[in-house]
Amino acid sequence: MVLSFPTIRIRRVERQRSGEAPMKSLFQLEATGEVIARIDRLQPTTPHLWGKMDVAQMMAHCCATLDSASGRLVLRRVLIGRILGPLVRPLFTNDKPFSKNSPTHKKFVIADQRDFAQEQAQLKLRIRQFHEGGEAKCTRHPHCFFGPLTPPEWATGMYKHLDHHLRQFGV
Numbered sequence: 001m002v003l004s005f006p007t008i009r010i011r012r013v014e015r016q017r018s019g020e021a022p023m024k025s026l027f028q029l030e031a032t033g034e035v036i037a038r039i040d041r042l043q044p045t046t047p048h049l050w051g052k053m054d055v056a057q058m059m060a061h062c063c064a065t066l067d068s069a070s071g072r073l074v075l076r077r078v079l080i081g082r083i084l085g086p087l088v089r090p091l092f093t094n095d096k097p098f099s100k101n102s103p104t105h106k107k108f109v110i111a112d113q114r115d116f117a118q119e120q121a122q123l124k125l126r127i128r129q130f131h132e133g134g135e136a137k138c139t140r141h142p143h144c145f146f147g148p149l150t151p152p153e154w155a156t157g158m159y160k161h162l163d164h165h166l167r168q169f170g171v
Contacts, residue, residue: 056114071139081145098164
């Protein structure tokens with residue numbers, strides 16, 4: 001477990017040397033602005049490129065995950081996460097985007113119909129709140145699957161999660 005952290009750091013240094021930018025973070029003003037601009041390009045009829053959620057459900061799902069990162073929603077660790085979480089934590093915190101159709105915690109599954117405009121406004125608000133709160137307002141509770149995360153790891157993971165779902169809807 002501990003040995004994987006230096007590997008991540010080395011990869012980031014290698015990416016920086018090769019000219020590739022490290023993964024963005026919701027603690028960065030530019031990244032926050034970029035995500036909000038992409039959310040503004042969504043429409044109620046924007047089709048998904050993979051997955052089952054419609055665009056309003058996706059935004060509600062992203063709000064729930066940001067609530068987890070902010071400590072407004074605290075989920076118990078799942079058994080499989082206690083076993084595998086430390087081994088796959090780099091998937092949440094590294095510089096590589098999430099792959100399609102990644103599994104999600106059942107509490108983050110949104111299956112009911114949602115109001116597009118309301119979910120869009122709520123998601124942008126949650127993103128701004130997370131950014132403005134910074135490290136001081138980031139949860140100290142462990143992620144339900146990946147386990148303990150530092151505030152910068154939460155901020156990177158939340159950017160990656162939003163990017164994943166915005167790519168899901170082609171923005």
